[in-house]
Amino acid sequence: MMQNGHAPIIILVRPQLGENIGKAARAMLNFGLTEMRLVAPRDGWPNPSAGPAASGADIVLANAQVFETLGEAVADIHHVYATTVRKRGVTKPVVTPETAADEICAAPGKSAILFGAERSGLDSSEVGMARKIITVPINPDFGSLNLAQAVILCAYEWSKRQQLVSPPATEIAPPAPQAELDGMIEQLFSMLNEKGYFYPPDRTEVTQGTLRNLLTKPGWNSGEVRTVRGMLSVLKKGKGDARTPD
Amino acid sequence: MMQNGHAPIIILVRPQLGENIGKAARAMLNFGLTEMRLVAPRDGWPNPSAGPAASGADIVLANAQVFETLGEAVADIHHVYATTVRKRGVTKPVVTPETAADEICAAPGKSAILFGAERSGLDSSEVGMARKIITVPINPDFGSLNLAQAVILCAYEWSKRQQLVSPPATEIAPPAPQAELDGMIEQLFSMLNEKGYFYPPDRTEVTQGTLRNLLTKPGWNSGEVRTVRGMLSVLKKGKGDARTPD
Structure with a gap:
């Protein structure tokens, strides 16, 4: 008590x-x-x-x-x-x-x-x-x-002020390692590139920087990154060829 | 007051x-x-x-x-x-x-x-x-x-905190109002639905809840939400028909 x-x-x-x-x-x-x-x-x-x-x-x-x-x-x-x-x-x-x-x-x-x-x-x-x-x-x-x-x-x-009533410790998974995030970003960039998103070419670097900031902000964990990648696969190929998330 | x-x-x-x-x-x-x-x-x-x-x-x-x-x-x-x-x-x-x-x-x-x-x-x-x-x-x-x-x-x-805290002078854009976020989520759900992502149907609600949590987490501001929506449009229709992100 x-x-x-x-x-x-x-x-x-x-x-x-x-x-x-x-x-x-x-x-x-x-x-x-x-x-x-x-x-x-x-x-x-x-x-x-x-x-x-x-x-x-x-x-x-x-x-x-x-x-x-x-x-x-x-x-x-x-x-x-x-x-x-x-x-x-x-x-x-x-x-x-x-x-x-x-x-x-x-x-x-x-x-x-x-x-x-x-x-x-x-x-x-x-x-x-x-x-x-x-x-x-x-x-x-x-x-x-x-x-x-x-x-x-x-x-x-x-x-x-009582030590025993600690604030609830969150059991939240940490953000995915950067390499997993990078894999997701590369997958997205590749899809966007196929659709002509990065045009004109001389703005590509700035645009990619903007997107990278936006996608880094969430701090998505490994499971969330996998879910996003699953969504991207489905958006590209349809459900049949894509992995189901989780 | x-x-x-x-x-x-x-x-x-x-x-x-x-x-x-x-x-x-x-x-x-x-x-x-x-x-x-x-x-x-x-x-x-x-x-x-x-x-x-x-x-x-x-x-x-x-x-x-x-x-x-x-x-x-x-x-x-x-x-x-x-x-x-x-x-x-x-x-x-x-x-x-x-x-x-x-x-x-x-x-x-x-x-x-x-x-x-x-x-x-x-x-x-x-x-x-x-x-x-x-x-x-x-x-x-x-x-x-x-x-x-x-x-x-x-x-x-x-x-x-009201006696102590003066209004913050932060220049960080706040998260987009919830309605803008909802618009982005609906756009994504619609695209995923067309691709058969929400299958089997009895898991749709759970899956949508997972995605909504994932997309609420970033706290994207209005500009970021617009950027994501622009990307989604390009992924669906290609650059020609989509708006260029800023």
Whole structure:
């Protein structure tokens, strides 16, 4: 699993709808976060609406810990981040999810990210529990992130920094060796020559240079070069005499 | 506003629920993307469920363009990306949302990102229209991104680059719009068909898909596409009846 000692704990403070708790769990697990804490969920816990919305992230919900106060929920946490839209009068550092993820991955000890109630967000005493604030740089003319979206962006940034979540390695074949490409180009030039394409003669070199550039650009692999050669053969002689591609 | 000439267009292919179209619009506008296209939305358009789910992103929905086919929707696009979970046998480069955002910000011409239907995703012929694939590096044990989440991560990565990236001054011609590429491909298919290349008939679709992938890969610009079409004309009719390439 991707989880390591520094994976941040997601703390939902006074969440309202069970559905949103489930969606947050799903967002977390998509990016390898598994530890959720709930502070004074409005409708109690467990909440029957959470499971269906989690789309299979039941393990996160099953292991969620519930606390009556935020103080209890963060008692063992070394680095508390509060998510909020930026407010006047804030006297704490404000960081992006990117920077927070960098810090969390480098920090010794446990980190947690606080998310407030769906509409009202975190109040100032709750923000006061945090050392730093995370603000997502959002469209200033339309800021409308919901809880699960805020969670997923923080989880995604954390996940990007984990060695185990490497970008998908492409299994793409390398470009064909130059000799194979040259064979294909010669075949084409020969066909074009028969049809009178290289006329007038004094422009032949320039024209061939143009075509060579164009045919080098794709980076076709050996199989693709064979396919092109097969097509050329068919265009010249018809299917009966030509090899079928692949 | 953050919007600039290179902001990617979000194309939802065969979206099912209006609610999900609305959520995608909200996700887009949160990060400054405003241009949405819909290909064959299952329940028609406009859809009364979309507006409430957009949470105020009505401008995106109001301006959404609807197309019957994906081919029409991407006709004017130079850089088409397909989002997909990883599949075996993919013969295109696979990039992360991060890398795609880097590329889109640096690329001349219009870019678009395709998102498939909610459950089934993009089919292989739809993926075949794209030059590259975007895959979000997700928890391998629990991959459950919904449409709006996939959209928001791509939009977020694009948005992050807007403060930093100035419009590129590259003089490289962009890939030809998709419609020009399609014209070239149709010309080739027609010639191959006359020569009996597509035999047996039950393999035609697969073979055409292979060729389309191969011909999409180069990213030929408009001039290169014209050159290829000129060559094809000469191969068919000889120099006398064909246009000379520049």
